[in-house]
Amino acid sequence: MTSPASTGPESRCRLVLVLPDGGEERVKMLADAMQGGDVASVIIPQYGLDDASFQKFAAEVVPLVQAAGAAALVCGDSRVAGREKADGIHIIGNAAALAEAVEQFAPKLIVGGGNATERHSALEMGDANPDYLFFGKLAGDIKPEPHPKNLALAEWWAEMVEIPCIVMGGTDADSVLAIAETGAEFAALSRAVFEHPAGAAAAVSAVNALLDEKAPRFED
Numbered sequence: 001m002t003s004p005a006s007t008g009p010e011s012r013c014r015l016v017l018v019l020p021d022g023g024e025e026r027v028k029m030l031a032d033a034m035q036g037g038d039v040a041s042v043i044i045p046q047y048g049l050d051d052a053s054f055q056k057f058a059a060e061v062v063p064l065v066q067a068a069g070a071a072a073l074v075c076g077d078s079r080v081a082g083r084e085k086a087d088g089i090h091i092i093g094n095a096a097a098l099a100e101a102v103e104q105f106a107p108k109l110i111v112g113g114g115n116a117t118e119r120h121s122a123l124e125m126g127d128a129n130p131d132y133l134f135f136g137k138l139a140g141d142i143k144p145e146p147h148p149k150n151l152a153l154a155e156w157w158a159e160m161v162e163i164p165c166i167v168m169g170g171t172d173a174d175s176v177l178a179i180a181e182t183g184a185e186f187a188a189l190s191r192a193v194f195e196h197p198a199g200a201a202a203a204v205s206a207v208n209a210l211l212d213e214k215a216p217r218f219e220d
Contacts, residue, residue, distance in 0.1 A: 013180035036204025099128035136168025158183030180215035
């Protein structure tokens, strides 16, 4: 962990963006979001795109994310991740799928994932020693607040395990604070940023200001 004396974003919970479903408008929204301040990484799901269209989309998005200093994490497709020189892959499957990806691609790529709905499955996934574990669903922001189960898992995980975790937030951008208070290293937002009435850049800026002001600082 970062020294508690540090005042930068690395000393507290940081923002992760999950790209929403949709067309080319997503690229414009993402470019806007990346102007708003610190973003640790961007998870890029395939949604309903065929493989060729997903690769074309990733070719636009990955350099945009990396130019802003964030990690581009392609969801599921290791071929697209490799061809477009993404920083990592996000695995949605079970513990076996995550372990296989870690064995095959780490440490060249960041490898993490989710689908852990309770402690036992989380520990099984942790046995693979991924770079992070994700609590919640990528499209799980259906209420203003994060799911209570995900917050409880994150609090337990952060207390017990050194592997960082990302927790899916809600549709309210302020939901990142509840995540930060669990001790989680990262808070993921999607609709709260990309559907923010003031725009994605303003949302990212507001989230960082809130975390700077109120999020707990990590200890060594």
